[in-house]
Amino acid sequence: MYPTHDADALLMLAATLATKRRPAELVEVIAAFDLLQEPVPSTGRLIDSIQRLSAHGLLCEVDGGLALSAEGQLLMAALPKRGDTAQRVFFVREKLSAHPGRAEHPSISLDTARVDAAVLAQRAQAKAPGKNLLMPKPKVDEDERRRPAPWHKHPGAQRRR
8 A cells, every 4th residue: 555644554543442342433533543642633634544544445434433344453463562652653554555555445435524523522522521531640739748658667767787
């Protein structure tokens, strides 16, 4: 598949996270970009990536949602378990560039309004209280002093021999 873009690799990673057990709605795929800690590509790039990946048989539309096809699952099965997002994007881009470019599959066509609505719905859901799993944990008050563990006699004292 030539040319490959970072948006294609990020979309494959997000689709892999979102479609573990069932086809994912577009909002769930966009929410997976937050888990990757990457910004959502622009609407035009996202639509182009979905069309490109579906035309090459890596993404398919099932019951109104997106899912990885059998070829896409095989491609993503070799993904290393460890590594940061940049390493994974590089690995997926290599796999996509080595993928044979057959445009025999039907392309998924999305309109701009549907993608924009999904992005706005995801942003609203991320701001809703109790729903955001990426919310930072509250810090402990600095006024409250912590006591040393009972097996440490004095915090600054060292053992003498």
